[in-house]
Amino acid sequence: MSHGTQEEPAPTGDLTLGQHVGSGEVPRYQGGSRTPGWDDAVDLTKDPAVIPDPATVHVPEELRAEIEAHMAKYPDERSAAIPALMAAQRRHVWCSPEAIEQVACVMRLTPGYLVAVASFYDMLETSPVGRHRVYVCTNISCSLRGADALLERVVEEVGDDPDFNVRSFECLGACDIAPMASVDDVYVGPVELDDVPALIGQVRSGAEVLPEKQILRRKSVDPNAGSTS
Amino acid sequence: MSSAILFKDIDEPGLGTLAVYQRRGGYGDVLRKGLSMPREALVNELVESGLRGRGGAGFSMGKKASFMPKGGMDKYLVCNADESEPGTFKDRELMTKSPHMLIEGMILAAYAAGATKSFIYIRGEYAQQADILDAAVAEAYADGLLGENILGFDFSLELVVHRGAGAYICGEETGLLDSLEGKRGNPRLKPPFPANQGLYQGPTLINNVETLMTIPHILGMGAAKYAEIGVENSTGTKLISVSGHVKRPGNYEIELGMSAREIIYGLCGGIEGDHEVKLWFPGGSSSPVLTSDDLDLGYDFDSLAKAGSMLGSGAIIVVDDQTSVVEVCLKLAKFYRHESCGKCTPCREGTQWTVKMLERMKSGTATPMDLDIMASVQEQITGHCLCVLGDAMAMPVGSMIAKFRPEFEEYIEAARERAERELVASLDAGLVGSAT
Numbered sequence: 014m015s016h017g018t019q020e021e022p023a024p025t026g027d028l029t030l031g032q033h034v035g036s037g038e039v040p041r042y043q044g045g046s047r048t049p050g051w052d053d054a055v056d057l058t059k060d061p062a063v064i065p066d067p068a069t070v071h072v073p074e075e076l077r078a079e080i081e082a083h084m085a086k087y088p089d090e091r092s093a094a095i096p097a098l099m100a101a102q103r104r105h106v107w108c109s110p111e112a113i114e115q116v117a118c119v120m121r122l123t124p125g126y127l128v129a130v131a132s133f134y135d136m137l138e139t140s141p142v143g144r145h146r147v148y149v150c151t152n153i154s155c156s157l158r159g160a161d162a163l164l165e166r167v168v169e170e171v172g173d174d175p176d177f178n179v180r181s182f183e184c185l186g187a188c189d190i191a192p193m194a195s196v197d198d199v200y201v202g203p204v205e206l207d208d209v210p211a212l213i214g215q216v217r218s219g220a221e222v223l224p225e226k227q228i229l230r231r232k233s234v235d236p237n238a239g240s241t242s
Numbered sequence: 243m244s245s246a247i248l249f250k251d252i253d254e255p256g257l258g259t260l261a262v263y264q265r266r267g268g269y270g271d272v273l274r275k276g277l278s279m280p281r282e283a284l285v286n287e288l289v290e291s292g293l294r295g296r297g298g299a300g301f302s303m304g305k306k307a308s309f310m311p312k313g314g315m316d317k318y319l320v321c322n323a324d325e326s327e328p329g330t331f332k333d334r335e336l337m338t339k340s341p342h343m344l345i346e347g348m349i350l351a352a353y354a355a356g357a358t359k360s361f362i363y364i365r366g367e368y369a370q371q372a373d374i375l376d377a378a379v380a381e382a383y384a385d386g387l388l389g390e391n392i393l394g395f396d397f398s399l400e401l402v403v404h405r406g407a408g409a410y411i412c413g414e415e416t417g418l419l420d421s422l423e424g425k426r427g428n429p430r431l432k433p434p435f436p437a438n439q440g441l442y443q444g445p446t447l448i449n450n451v452e453t454l455m456t457i458p459h460i461l462g463m464g465a466a467k468y469a470e471i472g473v474e475n476s477t478g479t480k481l482i483s484v485s486g487h488v489k490r491p492g493n494y495e496i497e498l499g500m501s502a503r504e505i506i507y508g509l510c511g512g513i514e515g516d517h518e519v520k521l522w523f524p525g526g527s528s529s530p531v532l533t534s535d536d537l538d539l540g541y542d543f544d545s546l547a548k549a550g551s552m553l554g555s556g557a558i559i560v561v562d563d564q565t566s567v568v569e570v571c572l573k574l575a576k577f578y579r580h581e582s583c584g585k586c587t588p589c590r591e592g593t594q595w596t597v598k599m600l601e602r603m604k605s606g607t608a609t610p611m612d613l614d615i616m617a618s619v620q621e622q623i624t625g626h627c628l629c630v631l632g633d634a635m636a637m638p639v640g641s642m643i644a645k646f647r648p649e650f651e652e653y654i655e656a657a658r659e660r661a662e663r664e665l666v667a668s669l670d671a672g673l674v675g676s677a678t
């Protein structure tokens with residue numbers, strides 16, 4: 014299956030596919046403009062959320078320390094917004110209202126500001142997801158080598174397991190191992206359709222994923238470069 | 243390969259550690275030589291080497307450094323390690339294997355630019371590489387190679403590795419700066435250019451990973467010698483990422499000017515299944531496509547520009563003749579639609595409409611006129627946006643329509659006929675069903 018874009022079923026490169034919740038409800042901006050929820054109704058009877066009061070918000074000590082360490086690295090503390098949201102997400106699995114409130118409390122920013130930041134970035138989740146991230150690249154080079162079929166196969170294998178966050182992703186910068194996936198930050202490829210059960214099984218059991226197909230184990234220089242074999 | 247500079251010791255075990263890197267000559271005479279030169283002399287050396295930016299725009303590295311104002315204000319160096327141009331994966335390899343080479347390049351670039359604070363903005367997806375960089379930076383600090391008075395010279399530099407969180411637009415230099423300031427990664431209006439008003443309003447030099455990593459080598463061999471490699475206006479070697487339907491996808495270091503045919507058929511072993519090349523992107527998905535007629539072009543900045551495309555990030559994506567150009571076009575358009583930051587109308591709406599029209603073509607509801615409308619949408623995007631992301635879709639899409647119009651027309655017609663047949667079949671089935 015090396016010619017993914019030739020297949021008859023419609024390519025499913027949309028973020029609406031898979032277990033990923035929360036996208037696709039807004040046809041006009043679907044997948045575009047990085048403004049999901051632009052037409053969500055706002056409750057005008059409520060006052061805008063202010064910077065949380067440290068006396069009433071409980072922030073886990075480790076998380077606070079991690080966020081403060083990030084803030085200390087920059088000339089302007091606000092630069093720590095993304096690392097802080099990432100840290101909170103690692104703890105809460107997604108940028109839940111609670112996660113946002115904790116970051117806002119430590120960084121002395123409004124929750125609204127942080128939600129605006131979080132909604133811009135693909136790796137920050139603004140609606141509930143499973144904790145294992147499986148990003149299947151469906152950009153051009155991977156789709157030329159069967160990425161769409163791979164994504165379908167992964168979605169099928171995962172089924173309705175709530176522990177997974179399977180989504181199609183734009184080019185992950187590893188087209189040399191196309192079709193590929195990033196599984197909880199570990200890059201693997203080329204992933205054959207037959208590798209999928211093992212891969213998902215390894216994630217479920219906490220084992221290393223496809224060890225022989227991890228990108229860090231590859232040599233940079235192809236020993237066969239230039240040969241015509 | 244004889245032309246290897248950046249890739250010379252790349253597979254040396256342990257090169258990522260300070261000990262092995264130093265044993266290979268890293269942080270040694272070259273760094274001392276650089277830091278003992280007057281700043282202007284170092285900038286001159288970079289100008290004379292002819293080194294052009296490896297991130298996409300191809301601007302002279304030395305000239306950009308020379309735009310940095312003098313004076314005592316806080317100045318910044320930012321390494322662009324966002325690498326999200328589809329097809330590009332060279333910086334990943336360099337950072338995985340040789341993080342100290344990047345740090346050494348950044349020390350020299352920061353010294354040339356008069357910057358005392360520096361950042362590596364690395365895409366969040368590259369978590370493994372960011373961990374590698376974090377470890378290398380810690381080693382360098384511990385050894386006095388970062389921080390106060392590097393190697394005893396009157397020069398100090400802070401370096402922070404900053405992880406993004408997934409957004410192509412944060413590779414655009416001003417989007418990157420906003421993102422690094424903790425905001426949504428919306429590009430800024432230029433001018434002012436970052437050299438005058440960049441990070442935290444201060445003068446900022448932004449360069450790509452590969453550009454910065456080349457600096458120690460230029461200094462090591464001397465600018466004149468470096469400038470002899472390659473061809474006129476495209477000096478030196480370049481890492482190219484080749485992907486798609488080639489037999490051996492991967493990173494290759496070439497001397498600029500090598501022909502595309504040598505790259506695709508020589509280094510990469512030709513096309514899978516021994517099919518023919520239908521089209522290729524010479525510089526990432528944002529570059530206008532070329533065809534099999536262009537394979538004898540030299541792979542360098544000027545030759546590709548003359549052929550109506552660009553070298554971009556050095557990512558060659560090869561598409562074979564078994565693949566439908568319309569399907570490739572749809573993938574591409576969907577990417578830019580997803581990545582548009584939404585700030586300007588031609589880009590936000592243009593990417594959306596391009597996807598819609600391509601989907602219409604696919605579902606058999608498009609008319610031949612839609613092709614002209616789609617082409618005109620591309621023209622209306624080009625040059626009318628705040629940053630070049632809009633153009634980055636419009637140019638390749640426009641080039642596909644221009645070069646493969648008959649195929650688009652056949653595709654539209656075939657899809658329309660198929661849709662009609664299906665409609666008739668379902669009507670027939672419906673009639674039969676209701677009669678019984």
Ligand SMILES: Cc1cc2nc3c(=O)[nH]c(=O)nc-3n(C[C@H](O)[C@H](O)[C@H](O)COP(=O)(O)O)c2cc1C
Nearest residue numbers: 295296297298322324325326413414415449450453
């Ligand atoms: C949409 C867009 C995405 C970009 N992505 C990257 C990138 O991922 N990496 C990069 O080095 N440059 C990228 N660039 C180019 C940068 O804006 C900038 O020109 C470059 O980092 C300058 O470094 P250089 O002179 O060393 O090439 C991008 C530009 C645009 C318009």
Ligand code: SF4
Nearest residue numbers: 583585586589627629
């Ligand atoms: S061209 Fe697109 S990505 Fe660039 S600023 Fe405008 S809307 Fe944003």
Ligand code: FES
Nearest residue numbers: 150155184187188
């Ligand atoms: S297209 Fe999949 S990693 Fe680049």
